[in-house]
Amino acid sequence: MTCRSQATGRPAIVLIDGNNFYASCEAVMDPALLGRPLVVLSNNDGCIVSRSAEARALGIRMGQPYFQVRRELERQGVVVRSSNYALYADMSQRLMTTVEPWVEQLEIYSIDEAFGQLHRPAGHGDLHDWGRRLRHHVLCELGLPVAVGIAPSKVLAKLANRLAKTAPGSDGVWDFGGIGDPDPQLEAVAIEDVWGIGRQLSRWCRLRGISHARALRDMPSGELRRRCGVVGVRLQQELRGHACLPLDTLPATKRETCVSRSFSQPITTQAELQEAIATYLSRAAEKVRRQRQRAGAITVFVRSSPFNGTSFYSNSATVTLPLASNDTAVLLQAALPLVERLFKPHKPLQKAGVLLQNLQSEEILQHHLLVPLPLEQQHRRSALMATIDRLNRHYGSGTVQWAAAGLQTPWRMRRSRLSGAATTRLAAIPVVQAR
Amino acid sequence: MAPPAPPTSLTPTNLTAISLEDELIRCRASTVLLRVSGESMQGAGIAHGDLLIVDRGLEPRPGQIVVAWLAGGFTLKRLVCHRGRLRLEAAHPAYPPLELDPGAEPHLWGVAVHVIRTLEPGTGHR
Numbered sequence A: 001m002t003c004r005s006q007a008t009g010r011p012a013i014v015l016i017d018g019n020n021f022y023a024s025c026e027a028v029m030d031p032a033l034l035g036r037p038l039v040v041l042s043n044n045d046g047c048i049v050s051r052s053a054e055a056r057a058l059g060i061r062m063g064q065p066y067f068q069v070r071r072e073l074e075r076q077g078v079v080v081r082s083s084n085y086a087l088y089a090d091m092s093q094r095l096m097t098t099v100e101p102w103v104e105q106l107e108i109y110s111i112d113e114a115f116g117q118l119h120r121p122a123g124h125g126d127l128h129d130w131g132r133r134l135r136h137h138v139l140c141e142l143g144l145p146v147a148v149g150i151a152p153s154k155v156l157a158k159l160a161n162r163l164a165k166t167a168p169g170s171d172g173v174w175d176f177g178g179i180g181d182p183d184p185q186l187e188a189v190a191i192e193d194v195w196g197i198g199r200q201l202s203r204w205c206r207l208r209g210i211s212h213a214r215a216l217r218d219m220p221s222g223e224l225r226r227r228c229g230v231v232g233v234r235l236q237q238e239l240r241g242h243a244c245l246p247l248d249t250l251p252a253t254k255r256e257t258c259v260s261r262s263f264s265q266p267i268t269t270q271a272e273l274q275e276a277i278a279t280y281l282s283r284a285a286e287k288v289r290r291q292r293q294r295a296g297a298i299t300v301f302v303r304s305s306p307f308n309g310t311s312f313y314s315n316s317a318t319v320t321l322p323l324a325s326n327d328t329a330v331l332l333q334a335a336l337p338l339v340e341r342l343f344k345p346h347k348p349l350q351k352a353g354v355l356l357q358n359l360q361s362e363e364i365l366q367h368h369l370l371v372p373l374p375l376e377q378q379h380r381r382s383a384l385m386a387t388i389d390r391l392n393r394h395y396g397s398g399t400v401q402w403a404a405a406g407l408q409t410p411w412r413m414r415r416s417r418l419s420g421a422a423t424t425r426l427a428a429i430p431v432v433q434a435r
Numbered sequence B: 001m002a003p004p005a006p007p008t009s010l011t012p013t014n015l016t017a018i019s020l021e022d023e024l025i026r027c028r029a030s031t032v033l034l035r036v037s038g039e040s041m042q043g044a045g046i047a048h049g050d051l052l053i054v055d056r057g058l059e060p061r062p063g064q065i066v067v068a069w070l071a072g073g074f075t076l077k078r079l080v081c082h083r084g085r086l087r088l089e090a091a092h093p094a095y096p097p098l099e100l101d102p103g104a105e106p107h108l109w110g111v112a113v114h115v116i117r118t119l120e121p122g123t124g125h126r
Helices: A020-031 A051-055 A066-077 A085-102 A128-142 A153-168 A183-187 A199-207 A213-218 A220-241 A270-290 A328-341 A374-395 B020-024
Strands: A010-019 A039-043 A048-050 A079-081 A107-112 A113-119 A145-153 A174-175 A257-267 A293-304 A313-324 A349-357 A432-433 B032-037 B052-055 B064-070 B075-080 B085-089 B106-116
Touching: A010 A128, A010 A153, A020 A039, A020 A048, A020 A085, A039 A051, A048 A051, A066 B032, A085 A128, A085 A174, A085 A432, A113 A153, A128 A145, A128 A174, A145 A153, A153 A174, A153 A183, A153 A213, A153 A220, A174 B052, A183 A213, A199 A220, A213 A220, A257 A293, A270 A293, A270 A328, A270 A349, A270 A374, A313 A328, A328 A374, B064 B085, B075 B106
Parallel strands: A039 A079, A145 A174, A432 B032, A432 B075
Antiparallel strands: A010 A113, A010 A145, A039 A048, A107 A113, A257 A349, A293 A313, A293 A349, B032 B052, B052 B106, B064 B075, B064 B106, B075 B085
């Protein structure tokens, strides 16, 4: 593949970002959704987190609570889907591996965006055509539409990406290096929409009459430095086209893993809370095993709903393990006594979670006098964990679970409109008709 | 006397075991697995229950077996150029060919590149 541009000209930063990513992922594996208004709901079917272009055109807003707009969506024939994180994570990985050969360095910034670094071609230096080819390539290989923003710095690349999506006639690509005078575009960006500007800083800017990106770029640096130090100056330098924020290409090894959920109905008994915590802990343990790590400490946290009238309750408890472990049974034994301490009979709980902390690599052999099990038994335990993980991966999570996690689970997350695990479970792949 | 031949089989590139994934999959990101249902592609060696490796990144060409999106579902057919016009053919006498409207772009979703059939039940799963 000859997709990298010749590394000769000025350096450029590109931001590649999936359009309506969750909605687009749903349509990749179900073409019936193409061209139809579609929304994806957050955890627990709470509110709208992604909209297809057709749903946007109907005036459906981001973040609207589902229960408020349910009737309206039905009336307008909008397709509704619960969040299918397995599908989105898989599509994200496909997207990142597809764009990677197109740049010299890649920083995966979130599930649906990545910064890339490359050099402009010598001579004309225009990357617009390159961006168009990249966009076409991703669409052909994956069926995912992306927007491509190109600029000398990350902050400008972020703005270019926005223009790639919104500016009339931009065809999904915007190159700040390719246009003569960026001032009109920067003036159209409200100060609040500049990437990296906090709420406080934008309020301060507004008070000083600085209302758009161009004004921030051109204000005296000294003033900005006095107000917010080097962070503000860096932001301004980036807006001026001087790259100050390096690409973060090495993801730090994870030190913590968290699994937490809101309950579909408040939890009022200790037994239910125990089951919920056991379920989250099992999931977290599986994650840690996949990362080939062991946890040194466990924190369990709970909170009530801030809206239900009774006084708000929020609490957490931590236990440190004598020996780091990723054995679900060991972790359950250590964590379940915490539930007893956290549960309060007259505080209906709305959310709970488990945080596995002080993660260390499985390879690090801890020298410890208190070896809990003889070596042979340890091997048998890890073989058991590996088998359970494989079964759950293969047949769907929760196929094999600890009895502590409960069998009837009224509190479990509501995902009533979930699409199948079309790319992540062999038993759930789509059927092609030969009839 | 001729010098001994260099140990070609021990060069580093030959030390990795064959990976079915590397051999069968051109591009991991654009590859999707589908399960075949029905007998209409029997003549092409594809049976009910087979696992199909589909590459979405390939440009469908006449002669290839393609996955088309037709009437709300994935359908498996061979793309054929017949008297200058494209059509989708089954590989079974009981299923008539489907002419493609020259004006309307058919939704050819992907190209089927391999078919996997498990011969001994119970060995397919790890």
